[in-house]
Amino acid sequence: xxxxxxxxxxxxxxxxxxxxxxxxxxxxxxxxxxxxxxxxxxxxxxxxxxxxxxxxxxxxxxxxxxxxxxxxxxxxxxxxxxxxxxxxxxxxxxxxxxxxxxxxxxxxxxxxxxxxxxxxxxxxxxxxxxxx
Amino acid sequence: xxxxxxxxxxxxxxxxxxxxxxxxxxxxxxxxxxxxxxxxxxxxxxxxxxxxxxxxxxxxxxxxxxxxxxxxxxx
Numbered sequence: 279x280x281x282x283x284x285x286x287x288x289x290x291x292x293x294x295x296x297x298x299x300x301x302x303x304x305x306x307x308x309x310x311x312x313x314x315x316x317x318x319x320x321x322x323x324x325x326x327x328x329x330x331x332x333x334x335x336x337x338x339x340x341x342x343x344x345x346x347x348x349x350x351x352x353x354x355x356x357x358x359x360x361x362x363x364x365x366x367x368x369x370x371x372x373x374x375x376x377x378x379x380x381x382x383x384x385x386x387x388x389x390x391x392x393x394x395x396x397x398x399x400x401x402x403x404x405x406x407x408x409x410x
Numbered sequence: 411x412x413x414x415x416x417x418x419x420x421x422x423x424x425x426x427x428x429x430x431x432x433x434x435x436x437x438x439x440x441x442x443x444x445x446x447x448x449x450x451x452x453x454x455x456x457x458x459x460x461x462x463x464x465x466x467x468x469x470x471x472x473x474x475x476x477x478x479x480x481x482x483x484x485x
Binding site for chain 1: 421422423424425426428429431432456460463464
């Protein structure tokens with residue numbers, strides 16, 4: 279999968295959303311694809327310095343917490359650092375940050391900040407574009 | 411089979427077996443064999459797909475007592 283590019287939009291901020299985004303991103307990066315994720319609106323939670331450590335389960339699905347533990351699923355913190363180790367590009371949406379009054383230092387180290395055009399430029403020659 | 415390295419990925423859930431396999435693969439030379447042990451039931455199709463995407467060859471795989479074993483020859 280070298281020479282393959284995967285562009286992902288993360289627009290939701292729950293624990294399930296985080297697993298969907300980071301599992302796909304890590305799998306693609308482990309297969310030598312170039313991966314970029316654009317975090318917008320509630321998706322920003324997934325890279326928020328504190329927020330990403332305690333993402334909510336959907337209402338009524340709290341009992342899945344146990345299942346995550348039993349299946350020995352890695353934590354989101356672990357997946358974020360793995361993704362970064364594998365050079366997954368993390369782009370936070372500037373406009374959402376402005377709306378939510380968040381600065382770059384509210385997020386995990388090593389992210390980029392950009393607007394929609396930054397993502398479009400990255401995604402224009404992507405082989406896969408995924409939205410979560 | 412003569413493995414250059416053995417990776418114990420037992421107990422790990424998706425996507426960790428392939429992430430660990432990718433890292434372990436970096437430690438061996440082209441033509442050498444990495445042996446992977448996993449219990450994630452998805453590993454069979456995932457490692458097969460992963461190997462294919464990188465041009466590596468799964469020369470053998472077995473399943474015994476719920477442990478999946480793969481011998482992957484590095485491209």
